[in-house]
Amino acid sequence: xxxxxxxxxxxxxxxxxxxxxxxxxxxxxxxxxxxxxxxxxxxxxxxxxxxxxxxxxxxxxxxxxxxxxxxxxxxxxxxxxxxxxxxxxxxxxxxxxxxxxxxxxxxxxxxxxxxxxxxxxxxxxxxxxxxxxxxxxxxxxxxxxxxxxxxxxxxxxxxxxxxxxxxxxxx
Amino acid sequence: xxxxxxxxxxxxxxxxxxxxxxxxxxxxxxxxxxxxxxxxxxxxxxxxxxxxxxxxxxxxxxxxxxxxxxxxxxxxxxxxxxxxxxxxxxxxxxxxxxxxxxxxxxxxxxxxxxxxxxxxxxxxxxxxxxxxxxxxxxxxxxxxxxxxxxxxxxxxxxxxxxxxxxxxxxxxxxxxxxxxxxxxxxxxxxxxxxxxxxxxxxxxxxxxxxxxxxxxxxxxxxxxxxxxxx
Numbered sequence: 372x373x374x375x376x377x378x379x380x381x382x383x384x385x386x387x388x389x390x391x392x393x394x395x396x397x398x399x400x401x402x403x404x405x406x407x408x409x410x411x412x413x414x415x416x417x418x419x420x421x422x423x424x425x426x427x428x429x430x431x432x433x434x435x436x437x438x439x440x441x442x443x444x445x446x447x448x449x450x451x452x453x454x455x456x457x458x459x460x461x462x463x464x465x466x467x468x469x470x471x472x473x474x475x476x477x478x479x480x481x482x483x484x485x486x487x488x489x490x491x492x493x494x495x496x497x498x499x500x501x502x503x504x505x506x507x508x509x510x511x512x513x514x515x516x517x518x519x520x521x522x523x524x525x526x527x528x529x530x531x532x533x534x535x536x537x538x539x540x541x542x
Numbered sequence: 543x544x545x546x547x548x549x550x551x552x553x554x555x556x557x558x559x560x561x562x563x564x565x566x567x568x569x570x571x572x573x574x575x576x577x578x579x580x581x582x583x584x585x586x587x588x589x590x591x592x593x594x595x596x597x598x599x600x601x602x603x604x605x606x607x608x609x610x611x612x613x614x615x616x617x618x619x620x621x622x623x624x625x626x627x628x629x630x631x632x633x634x635x636x637x638x639x640x641x642x643x644x645x646x647x648x649x650x651x652x653x654x655x656x657x658x659x660x661x662x663x664x665x666x667x668x669x670x671x672x673x674x675x676x677x678x679x680x681x682x683x684x685x686x687x688x689x690x691x692x693x694x695x696x697x698x699x700x701x702x703x704x705x706x707x708x709x710x711x712x713x714x715x716x717x718x719x720x721x722x723x724x725x726x727x728x729x730x731x732x733x734x735x736x737x738x739x740x741x742x743x744x745x746x747x748x749x750x751x752x753x754x755x756x757x758x759x760x761x762x763x764x765x766x767x768x769x770x771x772x
Contacts, residue, residue, distance in 0.1 A: 416591070416593065417593035417595055418595070504667055504676055505667075506667065506670065506676040510672075511672060511673065514672045514673030515673045515674070515675065517673065518673040518674070518675075519543075519545065522732065522733055523732060524543055524545060524732075524733075525545055525552055525553040525709075526553065526730075526732075527553040527554070528553055529545055529548065529552060529553045530545035530548075532553075
């Protein structure tokens with residue numbers, strides 16, 4: 372199943388032999404081309420086991436450790452187990468899931484734009500809007516409120532419904 | 543009229559508006575349920591560390607999420623159509639009023655028995671009496687009796703307007719050269735405000751509609767007064 376997957380994965384990422392010639396002509400501004408038709412290594416949580424192990428060339432010490440691995444694992448020390456892991460894999464799950472500071476940049480950008488918008492709003496209020504109608508003054512609003520209650524505006528559930536007419540106060 | 547920081551509809555002043563309120567509650571509840579479900583699914587999908595690269599078809603869930611929306615749509619359509627036909631029923635009006643839209647005022651004509659006709663202009667902000675409502679008050683209100691089916695014939699003299707009173711659940715376009723009929727029953731006495739609902743030029747926002755529903759006796763007194771003034 373996994374063979375099929377890795378086959379699918381590698382075939383979807385189409386083989387690039389073209390890159391080689393291109394890379395030779397201006398190697399400074401293209402990313403190094405990867406030959407997708409050969410076994411690759413990757414660190415991914417959804418396809419956890421890559422085509423090949425991380426470390427390609429094993430030193431003598433590595434080779435002897437690999438031999439020791441073939442025996443009982445009880446004889447391996449913790450450091451040896453970690454060394455074996457690092458031979459096969461580049462990152463641990465913890466390293467793959469490490470948090471980044473990207474959110475600080477995003478949040479900072481959002482606040483910058485919000486702040487700028489605030490400045491635009493202030494400028495608008497000073498230089499663009501006409502004076503407020505006199506009906507917004509507190510005295511007028513009071514009289515208006517009283518008139519709305521007297522007229523029984525929205526007496527079912529809305530406005531006048533919330534006024535206690537007997538006690539003369541809000542319910 | 544609307545009260546400060548109002549979110550929902552104004553209280554109904556006619557039976558049709560009551561029906562519309564209840565239907566809106568019904569449809570909105572369905573919408574909230576669906577939205578909550580979808581939001582939950584989105585959050586669940588985004589916050590999981592599990593992956594499945596081999597997800598192919600699944601007949602059972604496909605059937606469910608086809609049939610269930612169809613059922614939900616039927617549950618919305620049935621009350622909707624009920625109200626639609628309710629609004630179209632023959633209602634034998636006691637009174638017919640003509641509402642004619644002009645640039646930029648309404649005029650009303652009561653010609654069933656005698657000829658009452660008057661213009662209804664918005665009261666300019668500087669002329670308001672203390673406590674009156676800015677951009678909503680008019681000099682002459684359209685007075686109707688309570689508990690009586692009223693037919694309104696809406697038309698326009700110049701450009702398109704629209705005669706709307708939200709608390710009565712009424713909106714009807716005023717088209718020049720055309721008579722549109724709508725009807726309402728004012729279930730309770732009161733003053734009901736509306737605004738022109740079709741763009742008609744510079745003062746489109748300044749030609750409100752005010753319907754004053756009073757018991758029949760007071761309506762008769764008012765019409766007598768209007769005839770004397772005329």
